[in-house]
Amino acid sequence: MNDWYAHVTVATVIENNGKFLLVHEQTDNGEKYNQPAGHLEPNETLFEAALRETKEETGWNVELTGLVRINQYTAPSNGVTYLRVTFSARPLAHNADAKLDAGIIEAKWFSLEEIKQLGNKLRSPLVLSDIEFNLTQPKLPLNYVNCYQPSK
Numbered sequence: 001m002n003d004w005y006a007h008v009t010v011a012t013v014i015e016n017n018g019k020f021l022l023v024h025e026q027t028d029n030g031e032k033y034n035q036p037a038g039h040l041e042p043n044e045t046l047f048e049a050a051l052r053e054t055k056e057e058t059g060w061n062v063e064l065t066g067l068v069r070i071n072q073y074t075a076p077s078n079g080v081t082y083l084r085v086t087f088s089a090r091p092l093a094h095n096a097d098a099k100l101d102a103g104i105i106e107a108k109w110f111s112l113e114e115i116k117q118l119g120n121k122l123r124s125p126l127v128l129s130d131i132e133f134n135l136t137q138p139k140l141p142l143n144y145v146n147c148y149q150p151s152k
Contacts, residue, residue, distance in 0.1 A: 006072070006083040010050040011037035011126070013068055013134045014060070014089045019109035020131055021091070023057045026103045027123065029077055033115075034123035035130065036060075036107070037084070045147035050087050058107035059098030062089035066139025071126050086130045088139050 012035055014021040022033045038053035040046060047064060054062050068086040075082065100107070110118075112135070115128055122128060 006081045008040040009037055009082050009084045010040060010046055010053060011035040011084055011086045011130065012050050012054050012062060012064070012089045013086060013130055014054070014058075014062055014091055015134070016091050016109065019111055020115060021058060021060065021107055022110055022115065022127070023107050024105040025057075025123075026105060031105065031121070032123040033110075033118050033121055034127055035086070045149070046085050046145055047087075047142070047147060050085075050089070054089065055098070056101045057104050059095045059100060060107070061092045061095075063092055064089050064142060066142060067144055068130055068134045068139060069137075071130070073124060073126055075124065084126060085145070086126075086134075087142075088134055 014036070021036065023036055024031065024033055036054040036057045038049065038057070040049045044052070050064060051062065054060055064087045066088045068088050071084045071086065073082045073084060074080070112131065115131060
């Protein structure tokens with residue numbers, strides 16, 4: 001039997017004064033732009049993963065403010081299926097001296113129009129789709145995400 005599983009990832013849509021924080025990164029398919037995002041690690045909640053990935057990729061500490069949506073996406077570049085949980089967040093503090101993850105070129109704020117102009121430089125269609133969804137649909141409260149972990 002073939003062991004198939006979806007890769008669980010998190011992403012954050014961070015808005016501040018009409019601008020959105022994106023990560024400019026080097027990928028196997030060249031330079032791309034993405035929300036701060038990454039894989040869920042063992043013994044980590046979805047919330048912890050979103051906060052960690054945001055800090056590691058941007059140097060920003062953020063506060064999660066809601067659940068934007070959950071996407072199932074199969075990447076055409078590698079055939080991997082991702083279950084991506086996207087949160088909204090607000091920026092709290094930036095550490096300009098933070099050492100960003102390998103492959104990260106910079107974190108930068110963009111307007112919605114600037115993001116639309118990036119076109120195929122976006123890592124996936126989820127980048128723009130989740131920003132637009134975040135702008136037009138109500139966010140679910142964070143308590144809609146249950147990170148139940150039995151006591152150790």
